[in-house]
Amino acid sequence: MDDLNRFAHDLPAKDPRITVRRAGPPDPAGTCVVYWMQRAQRGVDNPALDVAVEAANELGRPVVVFFAPVPFYPHANLRHYRFLAEGISDIAESLKRRGIGFVLRRFPEHSLVKFCEQVKPSLVVGDENPMREPESWRRKAARKLNLPFWTVDADVIVPSILLEKAQYAAHIIRPRLQAQLGRFLVPPKNARARVPWKKPEGLSSLDPKFDITRGWPLDTSVGPVASFRGGTNEALRLLQHFIEHGLSTYGTNRNRPECDGTSRLSPYLHFGHIGPLTVALAAQGADVPKDDKDAFLNQIITWRELAVNLVRFNPNYDSFDCAEPWAHRTLATHSRDERPVLYSESQLENAETHDRLWNAAQRQMVTTGWMHNYLRMYWAKKILEWSPSPAQAFEIAVRMNDKYEMDGRDPNGYAGIAWSIVGKFDRPWFERPIFGQIRYMSGASTGKKFNSKAYIQQNLFQ
Numbered sequence: 001m002d003d004l005n006r007f008a009h010d011l012p013a014k015d016p017r018i019t020v021r022r023a024g025p026p027d028p029a030g031t032c033v034v035y036w037m038q039r040a041q042r043g044v045d046n047p048a049l050d051v052a053v054e055a056a057n058e059l060g061r062p063v064v065v066f067f068a069p070v071p072f073y074p075h076a077n078l079r080h081y082r083f084l085a086e087g088i089s090d091i092a093e094s095l096k097r098r099g100i101g102f103v104l105r106r107f108p109e110h111s112l113v114k115f116c117e118q119v120k121p122s123l124v125v126g127d128e129n130p131m132r133e134p135e136s137w138r139r140k141a142a143r144k145l146n147l148p149f150w151t152v153d154a155d156v157i158v159p160s161i162l163l164e165k166a167q168y169a170a171h172i173i174r175p176r177l178q179a180q181l182g183r184f185l186v187p188p189k190n191a192r193a194r195v196p197w198k199k200p201e202g203l204s205s206l207d208p209k210f211d212i213t214r215g216w217p218l219d220t221s222v223g224p225v226a227s228f229r230g231g232t233n234e235a236l237r238l239l240q241h242f243i244e245h246g247l248s249t250y251g252t253n254r255n256r257p258e259c260d261g262t263s264r265l266s267p268y269l270h271f272g273h274i275g276p277l278t279v280a281l282a283a284q285g286a287d288v289p290k291d292d293k294d295a296f297l298n299q300i301i302t303w304r305e306l307a308v309n310l311v312r313f314n315p316n317y318d319s320f321d322c323a324e325p326w327a328h329r330t331l332a333t334h335s336r337d338e339r340p341v342l343y344s345e346s347q348l349e350n351a352e353t354h355d356r357l358w359n360a361a362q363r364q365m366v367t368t369g370w371m372h373n374y375l376r377m378y379w380a381k382k383i384l385e386w387s388p389s390p391a392q393a394f395e396i397a398v399r400m401n402d403k404y405e406m407d408g409r410d411p412n413g414y415a416g417i418a419w420s421i422v423g424k425f426d427r428p429w430f431e432r433p434i435f436g437q438i439r440y441m442s443g444a445s446t447g448k449k450f451n452s453k454a455y456i457q458q459n460l461f462q
């Protein structure tokens with residue numbers, strides 16, 4: 001085996017985060033290593049970028065990041081695109097510090113294949129995203145690129161391939177994840193590129209401050225929000241604030257929507273402006289009570305990676321069909337139950353229900369792009385109660401969640417909706433109308449757990 005063949009074999013063989021999409025030795029005549037940035041939109045703490053840098057340093061080549069947003073990400077609207085665009089200058093800044101090139105293009109100049117024809121890389125590295133559309137783009141790239149192409153599972157802590165199959169509950173996945181943390185919950189390398197990138201004469205790239213959404217035919221019905229500003233710098237600021245002021249009371253305050261008790265990092269994790277490794281390492285190293293730390297790590301590791309597992313291993317992740325047989329049975333048994341209250345999708349969308357708490361939660365989502373976790377569960381369960389069928393309830397919840405939440409269109413969203421509406425990752429509870437054995441949440445019991453009046457008041461005029 002010659003050196004290049006050995007290298008192409010050894011690096012992926014020792015790192016389970018790497019999937020070889022197109023095998024073969026790096027082209028010895030190649031001028032660089034390309035990192036095709038899609039999901040992990042950051043220049044620091046990015047395992048996919050680290051693999052590209054390691055490969056480029058080994059090959060004695062520079063690294064260039066190719067980032068080319070398109071206006072047709074499924075279900076994305078102006079709210080999401082504005083947040084994505086706000087993150088671009090932070091990416092450019094971090095890459096510059098590491099001696100890595102950055103080429104920013106946008107639709108219709110977004111072709112990775114054309115870019116590779118222009119810069120002639122030795123190897124292309126991408127990142128992973130279990131959602132079906134981006135996965136199909138990666139498969140297409142693997143067919144079209146005439147080069148070795150690897151992808152790296154950069155937005156989970158434990159590579160999702162190591163879980164091998166669908167995991168049915170948090171208590172099942174937790175020990176499997178825990179067993180791998182010693183190996184994977186470690187600080188990223190963030191190495192510098194040994195050979196700095198010099199942009200070839202005439203190679204086109206947009207200025208990182210250019211508004212990539214300008215002139216695009218985007219869905220503008222959902223506007224940008226002032227509550228979140230995209231980017232790695234803002235994500236790191238929020239993380240630090242949370243570690244200093246929120247983590248030590250997380251165990252109790254995380255279920256109190258009227259308090260600012262959670263990190264609000266979900267949009268940043270969704271867009272890859274920050275990685276779960278950065279967040280979990282910061283929490284792990286914090287000087288706070290063990291129960292609070294464990295409660296937070298349970299969310300960012302166990303529940304988040306259970307959601308990724310759902311999307312990776314269940315093709316029905318965003319529909320009612322992802323339910324377990326017991327849930328299908330119990331919901332079918334209750335499909336003809338009388339529904340005393342029914343709302344249309346537009347009544348729900350406009351927060352026109354009789355339930356003030358639910359309306360407040362809906363308003364929080366529509367106007368700020370975020371809803372508190374505790375209320376997300378209540379919100380989805382009420383959609384089940386007020387819709388003609390569980391399948392319709394699932395569809396409506398997915399549509400509204402993906403449309404308005406800044407962190408929408410994410411594995412966590414599908415898993416959360418599935419947990420609430422079809423009892424995914426939960427167990428059968430007591431039989432009751434409409435819900436059957438799906439866990440129920442009443443307004444009265446929900447209201448006792450926290451100061452719902454304060455929460456309603458906060459969201460009254462949103």
Ligand SMILES: Cc1cc2nc3c(=O)[nH]c(=O)nc-3n(C[C@H](O)[C@H](O)[C@H](O)COP(=O)(O)OP(=O)(O)OC[C@H]3O[C@@H](n4cnc5c(N)ncnc54)[C@H](O)[C@@H]3O)c2cc1C
Binds near residue numbers: 300307408
């Ligand atoms: C019906 C429903 C819909 C949801 N939709 C989404 C969605 O579209 N996008 C999304 O990211 N999350 C979603 N969640 C999960 C959860 O509500 C949010 O991740 C959390 O509220 C985000 O706030 P935070 O960043 O302050 O969380 P924190 O409490 O600070 O937790 C830190 C991180 O841990 C992860 N996490 C926390 N809770 C959960 C959970 N229950 N499941 C999986 N991961 C979790 C998230 O990545 C979160 O950012 C949904 C949950 C439900 C019940």
